[in-house]
Amino acid sequence: MEQIQNYISTLQHTMEQLPRHLIADVIAILQHARVRGSQVFIMGNGGSASTASHFVCDLAKNTRRDGLPHFRVIGLTDNMAIFSAYANDEGYENVFSKQLANLIQPSDIVIGISASGNSKNVINAMEEAQKYDVTTIGFTGFDGGRLGQMVDINIHVKSAIIEHVEDIHLMLEHMIVKTIKEEPQPEAHGDAPISKLPAEMLGD
């Protein structure tokens, strides 16, 4: 029981230290990308691969709204043929960067998820991305690693416990998607007064 309690209270403590303003920045960046029609790429390994796929799914599906463009989002962990082809033929460290090289364009958003911040394939992809005028975002843990230093926005989970880092990365994904889903959207270019007339008045 003590271990369970310990897991919960340590996780709570770590969550408290999340950089809220940076998370808000990520949300704003994603919302603008959506309106502009920019592409969002997401990647990671292991549990982070699963979070990347999950993020792609939620961002694509759960944020749809009338009158707003849908998110253009692609997971770099989701095409096993191309993933294994690059791994087999050009090295595992290149599985993300080579996929990106085909697709990336200026103004796109690249999100790398790595608990250590040192996954070589994620770092290579960020280097590839940074050849273009794009925004790079990292979800990291431990000391942030190289990824934390090289991205434009580093959402750093201050913990050296891999499970906690991965828990919180998934939570971040949900937090971001839920906020985008529920908050008044940045109407196509920023200016969004919203009004509501009583339905009973408008009924025939």
Next chain:
Amino acid sequence: MIIVQTPLRVSFFGGGTDFPSFFMEEGGCVLSSAIDKFVFVTIKERFDQKLRIGYTQTEMVDDINQIQHELIRESLRFTGIERSVEITTMADIPSEGSGLGSSSTVTVGSLHAMYAYQGEIVTAERLAREACTIEIDTLKKPIGIQDQYIAAFGGLRFFQFLPGGEIKTNKVNISPDAQRILNDNFLLFFTGVSRSSSSILTEQKSNIKDRRAELREIKQMAYQARDDIEKGDFDAMGKLMHQSWELKKRLAGTISNGSINEIYETARRAGAIGGKIAGAGGGGFLLLCVPYEHQNRVRTALKGLQEMPFRLEADGTKAIFNYRRS
């Protein structure tokens, strides 16, 4: 004494989809712009208890229930002013049937003036919403809800009316230069026919059930037009306007008529790409999309009609003079 200036509007696309009976089921959207032609509402305290209302007529009454001008009467009732004021309205256009949204402009401007008179600062959103309440709920006007919002907010805007009764709006995203070019592509002519929109709108409203397909298409065109404008493709917008007008004529038999069709065809032959009767139709102002180089030809072809030069207006309703004695 307070003077409130409230802009009229030209509605480019989507008119008809702002009727509650349509958008409450399917959602609607409108692309429109405030223009630099205004309704001015003045309000001033009176020494005695009477109410004096000045417009094309003058009313002097003791009790608000005696006021004939229903928009002003209900705005007074709504804002709780019962006596001792003098209100006048003046406009840059003929008082009825311009197609430039003047009724709702009067309501928004009156509410604004009356709140300002009581020292209350209110948002554009509230003015628009309350104007809808007065016109649609209290007075049962067979109208949509786009005019109230554009008069209150101003600018070149895209509105979305959602089935729950929510209204979303954003400015159309173009540079000042592109906006100037857009403006330079449009001319307004007075057809010489004033008409009351109510009868046309009543017909249009009763037709909504069997005109759904057209309204859906009009809605899609509004989205398309916004994209065209944002890309700076004003010719495409003009062509779309022609299609939209052809479609709109089907919504109510009275929207167009022989003489308007003739004027429109004359303008097309002289180089207009597209156009429409502003607002509900039937008369009033004719908005034409004409490339700059063909404009003089169109003016010559329509030389019997009075042109009204105009610019798109950025501001919504605003108090331009506010001097309260108490």
